[in-house]
Amino acid sequence: MVVGAGLAGVRSVEALRAHGFGGAITLIGEEPHRPYDRPPLSKAVLLGEIDSTVVDSDLGALAVDHRPGVAAKGLRAGVLETTEGELAYDALVIATGASPIRLRGEGPQHVLRTIDDALGLRALLRQGRRVAVVGAGWIGAEVATAARRAGCEVTVVEAAECPLAAALGPVGAHTAPWYERAGIDLRTGAMVASVDLGGLTLVDGSTVEADVVVTGVGVRPSVDWLAGSGIELDDGVVTDEHLRTALPGVVAVGDCAAWWSRRYGRRLRVEHWDTALNSPEVAAATLLGGPGEGAVYDPVPYFWSEQFGHMVQYAGHHAGARLVMRGDPVGTRWSACWVTDGGTLAAVLAVNLPRDLMQGRRLIEGGQHLDVDRLADPAVALRDC
Ligand code: FAD
Incomplete structure (x- = not known):
C-alpha cells in the first residue's frame, strides 16, 4: 500500500516492481488526478507553456490499483483508515508530501x-x-x-x-x-x-x-492523519537511515520524511524533487529485504530553481560552514561555496553555472580536502581546487 500519489508515491510503486515485488499494490491519493510533477507548476505551467505535468509512468503496466480522490485518515498496525473505509495492508509507504502554510x-x-x-x-x-x-x-x-x-x-x-x-x-x-x-x-x-x-x-x-x-511562505509536512498511530512525528515522519518508521513494515519517502542522515549526522527533511525521485528506491529495498537489504538513503541534497532568467542550483547542506564566493555576484554567472572546518566542501550554489554544480556535487560526495585560495578563483575549475 502506498499513501500519497505524488512523485514519491508513484516512484515507490515503480521501485517496488523494479525490486521484483509481484503482489498487489494500492496507491491512495487525495487529489483527483493522475500523479504529476510539481516543479513545472511555478514555471512552464504558470508561464502558459504547458497545461499538464502528468508523470510519465504507465500505471496499467505497473498493475497498481490507483485510487484518486481517496484520503488516508488514520493508521493502526495493519490497517489504513481512509475516506472510503478501512484497508488492510502488509507493508505501507507514507508519501503524503507537504501542504502550503x-x-x-x-x-x-x-x-x-x-x-x-x-x-x-x-x-x-x-x-x-x-x-x-x-x-x-x-x-x-x-x-x-x-x-x-x-x-x-x-x-x-x-x-x-x-x-x-x-x-x-x-x-x-x-x-x-x-x-x-x-x-x-x-x-x-x-x-x-x-x-x-x-x-x-x-x-x-x-x-x-x-x-x-x-x-509562498513555506510548507508543512502532511502528517496530521498519522497522529496516534504510533509513528513518531517531529517535523515530518521520523525514520532511520533506511527510511523505516517506528511501525514495523512502514516506511516514509519524499517531502514528508525526516530521515537520519549518516552523512550529516542529523535528521534531514528536504522538500525537493530529488528526494521524491530517489528516496523510494531505498524505501522499496528496505520493505522487501533480499539483496537490497541494508540500503541506506544518504544523498547530498540537491535542488534547482528558475527565476528571473537565472538557473539557480544548490547541492549540499551548509549549516555551520564558511562561505567562499566564486565570481562576481553582480554578473550573471557566479557561484558560492561553503567549506567545513575540516576543509571539505559542504555545499555549492551555482547561478547559471551547471558545471560548478556538477563538479561541486562530486566534491561533496567524495569529501576531498580543498585549497580555499584556488576555490575563490572562478578561473580555476572546482574539480581542480
Ligand atoms: P507531494 O508532491 O506533495 O505529493 C504528496 C501527495 O499526497 C499529494 O498529491 C497529496 O494530495 C497527497 N496526500 C496528502 N495527504 C494525503 C492523505 N492523507 N491521503 C491521501 N493522499 C494524501 N523542487 C525542486 O527540487 N526544484 C524545483 O524547481 C521545485 N519547484 C517546485 C514548484 C512548486 C510549485 C512546488 C509545489 C514544488 C516544487 N518543488 C521543487 C518541490 C517538489 O515538487 C517536491 O519536493 C515534490 O513534489 C515532493 O513530492 P512528494 O511526492 O513527496 O509530495
Whole structure:
C-alpha cells in the first residue's frame, strides 16, 4: 500500500516492481488526478507553456490499483483508515508530501501546490493586474517571475532582510537586484499581519493594495492523519537511515520524511524533487529485504530553481560552514561555496553555472580536502581546487 500519489508515491510503486515485488499494490491519493510533477507548476505551467505535468509512468503496466480522490485518515498496525473505509495492508509507504502554510485574514489568498492551484492562478495573471506575493523564497521568486512576464504589477513582501534568507542566508541578498531589474517592488524586512479584501496589511500598519495575493511562505509536512498511530512525528515522519518508521513494515519517502542522515549526522527533511525521485528506491529495498537489504538513503541534497532568467542550483547542506564566493555576484554567472572546518566542501550554489554544480556535487560526495585560495578563483575549475 502506498499513501500519497505524488512523485514519491508513484516512484515507490515503480521501485517496488523494479525490486521484483509481484503482489498487489494500492496507491491512495487525495487529489483527483493522475500523479504529476510539481516543479513545472511555478514555471512552464504558470508561464502558459504547458497545461499538464502528468508523470510519465504507465500505471496499467505497473498493475497498481490507483485510487484518486481517496484520503488516508488514520493508521493502526495493519490497517489504513481512509475516506472510503478501512484497508488492510502488509507493508505501507507514507508519501503524503507537504501542504502550503496560509496566512491569517479574510481576504482571498492563493497558494501554489497543485495543478489546480497553478491553472487557477495562471488565469488571474493578466496585464496590469496588481499582484502581491508574500515570501521571496523559491516559490515566491518563480511566481513573481511569471506574474511579471504576464505584465502584472508585482510587489513581493518578505519578512527577512533579503530574498532566500532561510535557504541561503546572506547569499540570498545577491538575488535582490534581479527583482529590481524585473521591475518588481521588493519590500524586505516587511512582515504581513493579514490578508484582507483588497490586499495586505503589514504589522507596521501599512497596506499593499493588490488584486491577487499569492502566499509562498513555506510548507508543512502532511502528517496530521498519522497522529496516534504510533509513528513518531517531529517535523515530518521520523525514520532511520533506511527510511523505516517506528511501525514495523512502514516506511516514509519524499517531502514528508525526516530521515537520519549518516552523512550529516542529523535528521534531514528536504522538500525537493530529488528526494521524491530517489528516496523510494531505498524505501522499496528496505520493505522487501533480499539483496537490497541494508540500503541506506544518504544523498547530498540537491535542488534547482528558475527565476528571473537565472538557473539557480544548490547541492549540499551548509549549516555551520564558511562561505567562499566564486565570481562576481553582480554578473550573471557566479557561484558560492561553503567549506567545513575540516576543509571539505559542504555545499555549492551555482547561478547559471551547471558545471560548478556538477563538479561541486562530486566534491561533496567524495569529501576531498580543498585549497580555499584556488576555490575563490572562478578561473580555476572546482574539480581542480
Ligand atoms: P507531494 O508532491 O506533495 O505529493 C504528496 C501527495 O499526497 C499529494 O498529491 C497529496 O494530495 C497527497 N496526500 C496528502 N495527504 C494525503 C492523505 N492523507 N491521503 C491521501 N493522499 C494524501 N523542487 C525542486 O527540487 N526544484 C524545483 O524547481 C521545485 N519547484 C517546485 C514548484 C512548486 C510549485 C512546488 C509545489 C514544488 C516544487 N518543488 C521543487 C518541490 C517538489 O515538487 C517536491 O519536493 C515534490 O513534489 C515532493 O513530492 P512528494 O511526492 O513527496 O509530495
